[in-house]
Amino acid sequence: MVLSELAARLNCAEYKNWVKAGHCLLLLRSCLQSFVGREVLSFHRGLLAAAPGLGPSATCRGASRCSPRARQFQPQCQVCAEWKREILRHHINRNGDVHWGNCRPGRWPVDAWEVAKAFMPRGLTDKRGPEECDAVALLSLINSCDHFVVDRKKVTEVIKCRNEIMHSSEMKVSSTWLRDFQIKIQNFLNEFKNIPEIVAVYSRIEQLLTSDWAVHVPEEDQRDGYECDTGSYLSASQVNEIEMELLKEKLQEMYLQAEEQEVLPEEIADQLKVVKEFLRNNKDLRNGLREDMQRLDSLHPQKRDSKEPGRQAPERKDRGWPSTKIRHVL
Numbered sequence: 001m002v003l004s005e006l007a008a009r010l011n012c013a014e015y016k017n018w019v020k021a022g023h024c025l026l027l028l029r030s031c032l033q034s035f036v037g038r039e040v041l042s043f044h045r046g047l048l049a050a051a052p053g054l055g056p057s058a059t060c061r062g063a064s065r066c067s068p069r070a071r072q073f074q075p076q077c078q079v080c081a082e083w084k085r086e087i088l089r090h091h092i093n094r095n096g097d098v099h100w101g102n103c104r105p106g107r108w109p110v111d112a113w114e115v116a117k118a119f120m121p122r123g124l125t126d127k128r129g130p131e132e133c134d135a136v137a138l139l140s141l142i143n144s145c146d147h148f149v150v151d152r153k154k155v156t157e158v159i160k161c162r163n164e165i166m167h168s169s170e171m172k173v174s175s176t177w178l179r180d181f182q183i184k185i186q187n188f189l190n191e192f193k194n195i196p197e198i199v200a201v202y203s204r205i206e207q208l209l210t211s212d213w214a215v216h217v218p219e220e221d222q223r224d225g226y227e228c229d230t231g232s233y234l235s236a237s238q239v240n241e242i243e244m245e246l247l248k249e250k251l252q253e254m255y256l257q258a259e260e261q262e263v264l265p266e267e268i269a270d271q272l273k274v275v276k277e278f279l280r281n282n283k284d285l286r287n288g289l290r291e292d293m294q295r296l297d298s299l300h301p302q303k304r305d306s307k308e309p310g311r312q313a314p315e316r317k318d319r320g321w322p323s324t325k326i327r328h329v330l
Contacts, residue, residue, distance in 0.1 A: 018246075019242060040112045040115075043145065068101050080108070083115075091118070092145070102125050103117050113128060154187045254271055258296065
């Protein structure tokens with residue numbers, strides 16, 4: 001049953017910590033999106049005010065010859081060359097890695113988000129706005145663009161924590177790690193005390209990281225005298241959605257690492273083996289990740305056995321989630 005699989009996962013304290021930390025990243029993403037969107041528009045307007053010749057009337061003359069690839073971009077027209085210089089002038093890592101392949105340079109004069117993607121990690125070519133980006137993309141933008149006046153050490157600490165979450169091979173973190181993460185994410189949020197939507201998330205993250213999750217059936221708790229309105233809840237389906245988002249992001253990260261050969265093939269194979277074993281034991285998650293796993297397998301072909309998720313016989317789909325909730329015990 002779905003409930004028994006979820007209960008078994010949450011009975012592992014370190015996995016539960018991993019999900020809670022990931023949930024914090026999802027909350028962080030949601031509160032940063034509007035703020036980042038506004039600031040990117042402001043940044044773009046500032047660039048055009050300082051250099052009117054780069055505005056909407058400026059047209060790329062290089063066509064396909066002005067198409068960047070990964071970290072390489074050699075503009076073939078004056079407009080794109082000037083835009084590249086302007087972007088680098090505001091880039092904290094101007095002498096390091098800039099993922100030009102995220103961008104469509106011909107859109108820089110009219111599309112603020114295409115400019116923003118030059119300050120972000122690889123793999124964001126198809127993203128059209130902050131609402132389509134994960135937390136690390138938004139954090140990297142804040143960290144890499146000098147338009148954002150923040151303590152960059154606090155930003156990089158949260159980025160480092162995010163990477164540790166995504167690169168955890170067994171999807172587990174310790175309680176000590178989680179407490180350290182809480183300090184770092186709260187330090188980062190304190191940089192934005194004048195941004196209401198970010199301030200509003202501060203207490204939610206604090207509550208999440210200091211609470212416990214217990215699986216329970218509401219009717220039984222009521223018989224024991226539990227009052228439903230005294231606690232805060234996530235339904236089983238909501239927890240499942242959080243898990244799915246985190247696993248999809250993890251698999252996407254693995255895919256990009258494999259595609260760009262950032263890690264050894266053997267390391268990717270080992271990570272993939274762990275994920276497959278995890279999904280083999282959790283069919284409620286497995287069914288929603290088939291395409292992601294097949295995409296990874298396409299980059300890392302290997303002999304499959306009949307027990308692997310991709311070879312499962314069709315299963316009857318659950319018609320719905322049980323009326324069971326996850327209780328935040330404070």
